[in-house]
Amino acid sequence: MKTRSPARKTLESQRLRLVRSRLVIVVAMIATAVSLIGASPAAVGAVTTSAYRPVQPFRAGDTRTNDGFTRIDAHTLRLQVAGRNGVPADATAAAITMVATNGQAPGHALTYQAGEKRPNASNINYEAYQTYSTGAIVPLSAGGAIDVYTLTPVDIIIDVTGAFVPVTTSSEGRFIAIEPSRVTDTRATTPFDAGETRDVSIQSAWKNATGALVTLTVIAPNVPGFFTAYATGNRPDTSTVNVPDYNATRATTTIVPISDKVMKLYSSHGGNVIVDVIGFFTGPYADESSEGLFVATTPKRRVDTRSTAAVGRGEARSFDVEGGVAVGSLAIVTPASAGFASMYANGTPRPATSTINATNEMAIANMAVARASESGVNVYSSTTAHYIFDQFGYFTSDLAEVVTPPTSPTPPTTPPATTVPPTTPPTPPTTAPPTTTPPPGCSVSALLVPSCGVWLGSSTPPRNGGGDVAVGLAEYEAVAQNTPDILHYYKSGGGKFPTAKEIGLAKRPGKQRSLLLYNWKPSRSATWRQIANGAADADIAKVAAGLKSYPHKLFLNIFHEPEDNVNTSPGSGMTPDDYRNMYRHVVDELNSHGVTNAVYVWNVMGYYGWDEYLDALYPGNSYVDWVCGDPYAKDNNRRDIAELINKPRENLNWPGFYGWATARAPGKPIMLCEFGVDLYTNSNPASILQGNIAQMLAQYPMLKAMVYWNSVDDVNARLDNTSTKGRALGAAYRNFAGQSIFNQTSPNSAP
Numbered sequence: 001m002k003t004r005s006p007a008r009k010t011l012e013s014q015r016l017r018l019v020r021s022r023l024v025i026v027v028a029m030i031a032t033a034v035s036l037i038g039a040s041p042a043a044v045g046a047v048t049t050s051a052y053r054p055v056q057p058f059r060a061g062d063t064r065t066n067d068g069f070t071r072i073d074a075h076t077l078r079l080q081v082a083g084r085n086g087v088p089a090d091a092t093a094a095a096i097t098m099v100a101t102n103g104q105a106p107g108h109a110l111t112y113q114a115g116e117k118r119p120n121a122s123n124i125n126y127e128a129y130q131t132y133s134t135g136a137i138v139p140l141s142a143g144g145a146i147d148v149y150t151l152t153p154v155d156i157i158i159d160v161t162g163a164f165v166p167v168t169t170s171s172e173g174r175f176i177a178i179e180p181s182r183v184t185d186t187r188a189t190t191p192f193d194a195g196e197t198r199d200v201s202i203q204s205a206w207k208n209a210t211g212a213l214v215t216l217t218v219i220a221p222n223v224p225g226f227f228t229a230y231a232t233g234n235r236p237d238t239s240t241v242n243v244p245d246y247n248a249t250r251a252t253t254t255i256v257p258i259s260d261k262v263m264k265l266y267s268s269h270g271g272n273v274i275v276d277v278i279g280f281f282t283g284p285y286a287d288e289s290s291e292g293l294f295v296a297t298t299p300k301r302r303v304d305t306r307s308t309a310a311v312g313r314g315e316a317r318s319f320d321v322e323g324g325v326a327v328g329s330l331a332i333v334t335p336a337s338a339g340f341a342s343m344y345a346n347g348t349p350r351p352a353t354s355t356i357n358a359t360n361e362m363a364i365a366n367m368a369v370a371r372a373s374e375s376g377v378n379v380y381s382s383t384t385a386h387y388i389f390d391q392f393g394y395f396t397s398d399l400a401e402v403v404t405p406p407t408s409p410t411p412p413t414t415p416p417a418t419t420v421p422p423t424t425p426p427t428p429p430t431t432a433p434p435t436t437t438p439p440p441g442c443s444v445s446a447l448l449v450p451s452c453g454v455w456l457g458s459s460t461p462p463r464n465g466g467g468d469v470a471v472g473l474a475e476y477e478a479v480a481q482n483t484p485d486i487l488h489y490y491k492s493g494g495g496k497f498p499t500a501k502e503i504g505l506a507k508r509p510g511k512q513r514s515l516l517l518y519n520w521k522p523s524r525s526a527t528w529r530q531i532a533n534g535a536a537d538a539d540i541a542k543v544a545a546g547l548k549s550y551p552h553k554l555f556l557n558i559f560h561e562p563e564d565n566v567n568t569s570p571g572s573g574m575t576p577d578d579y580r581n582m583y584r585h586v587v588d589e590l591n592s593h594g595v596t597n598a599v600y601v602w603n604v605m606g607y608y609g610w611d612e613y614l615d616a617l618y619p620g621n622s623y624v625d626w627v628c629g630d631p632y633a634k635d636n637n638r639r640d641i642a643e644l645i646n647k648p649r650e651n652l653n654w655p656g657f658y659g660w661a662t663a664r665a666p667g668k669p670i671m672l673c674e675f676g677v678d679l680y681t682n683s684n685p686a687s688i689l690q691g692n693i694a695q696m697l698a699q700y701p702m703l704k705a706m707v708y709w710n711s712v713d714d715v716n717a718r719l720d721n722t723s724t725k726g727r728a729l730g731a732a733y734r735n736f737a738g739q740s741i742f743n744q745t746s747p748n749s750a751p
Helices: 469-480 500-506 528-532 537-549 576-592 608-617 641-645 657-664 685-689 693-697 724-737
Strands: 026-028 049-062 069-071 076-080 093-101 107-113 124-126 131-139 145-150 155-166 175-185 197-201 211-219 225-230 241-243 249-257 262-267 272-281 294-304 315-319 325-333 339-345 356-358 364-366 368-370 377-381 386-395 455-459 486-492 515-521 554-558 598-603 626-629 670-677 703-709
Touching (some): 049 076, 049 225, 093 107, 093 124, 093 145, 107 131, 131 241, 131 364, 131 386, 155 249, 175 197, 225 249, 249 364, 262 272, 325 377, 356 364, 455 515, 469 500, 469 724, 486 703, 500 515, 537 576, 576 598, 641 670, 685 724
Parallel strands (some): 026 325, 131 249, 554 598, 598 626, 626 670
Antiparallel strands (some): 026 368, 049 155, 049 294, 069 076, 076 145, 093 155, 107 145, 197 262, 211 249, 211 272, 225 241, 225 262, 325 386, 339 356, 339 377
């Protein structure tokens, strides 16, 4: 298995733009606030940056059972958080989900640092005999506790989903915001059954991400109930979003632990739910940085339109926030009708998701995320209403880049459904795949470009996760029933390659010769700038000796998928300019050592969320022989091979990877260095590989090679998976690989 860049940027069924050089995240912890109490703001203490650490969600306090809380006075409860159930003793803040239920009169509740003066703010607004939930990040006292204030008698439940520990820089636990993207909408698929648990894939997250900031919206259930989100293991005795009424619509935004980019979701009552992802928290293999760390601040009311004028229907009103990523609390008050509000960076396009939903004239609040620019944030309202925003902190980041927002229609109150492929996999064919004979006169150029057809190769790690590539190759061939045109490997540092074993697998008795493709990182410890300045020259010389000893041409990529390693900080050594200089330096060094058999493949992920970086990263036509992208079919986001190769995004001015590559590097052959179909998230994975493949590929004449990723990593693309969908996928691939388009030129004639 390769060592991958942590992020596989997919969710291409949604509008996805990950953090870029000048992107900001405004996390508006919005769960807020109609507080009429005139108390002074609480002092949070000295500024401390902190990083998120996940814990298995647990119920820390529940007044219904007299668990966890200590009564301070008639309105105030105290709850110990640090040191319990995996929460670090030195935690400075906690990620919680808060529930207010069984209230005897309308009121509001607020969580804040234990022992401090209560601020003029709130987290939840509640009506009598109703249930409400919201997320929050709450600063902890020196002893690790929080206080909870309630205006009127009400039951309070606090579930803890994570903690924040003091750091000045960190790789793990930094917040990465994305443009809000929809990963589940059961209105378009199948509603939950009562008691059902499903896996929800969060493909926008990095592979080792530890948590996600999500909004769960429950749409008009038939019976009251709740949903619980968690990472792995046994379902915790917690809830994430609660719906007390028939036909009610409720939303909760909160932080949820995730594992392998998957969040488990349980429904007590069944029905429809929408899951929108707002951002995620990095895992231990991300870059070390001071960006994305949380800072708790003294709560401050930034806006209260009750003292000015209501936000009109269809109006977007701006206001100031502190920091690039504001964390606060937003409440919608006395809405004129059912509707929603979205919070986002001023001067940027409004997202297609909502921050808060209103169903009647009462006050309601929720946690939400939006980007901030130098001129603050906007609150867009689909109905006339008053708004209150209280800021509680921020995540460290630069300010968002202002762009001219496009004109777009007013979205509906609840997010629209989307169309997805059918869920029933096709019946596996019972006949053998077609056999073809390469036509005469087909040849291979000095840059390994076939004159006829398209190469079909594979990366073939073994199913058991071991390192025996011979076993993996045999497993692949047993399904595909052909020999790969290209064999794909990963290398790093100064080891000699091709190895004897790899050479032996490339040319076996009675088999055609396979071409070798290597993704090589010259160093795992040096930055791109350091490599460009010679830090890896000794290892480059060793690799050059190995390459020169191989008698055939081979494909060589230098530091594949660089997009999510970019750090635009001038001192990082990992800017796009640093990458471009590194790539050119390595090629120049190999050439200086007499390497003449390397065909240089520039391998990026090629997703539209990285379009700004792609132009800046490209080393130049004189240093690149092939341009390569790594597309995957996930979450029903691709219908067929044509969409896997190229899927434009007109609203983002993205022509698709093939469209971009042919414009940026005209005349260069194009390869899919990795492609795969995800069994985890596709309802009908076999359908991607069906249809008239030759006709689809005819649309893309510069596509000359495709390499299948036969592995289980952040996607499960194994062709020998024994599930019903897996068997159907294997059968579809066998027919796919046997089609004539992949069998027209033999690598035996390659130089």
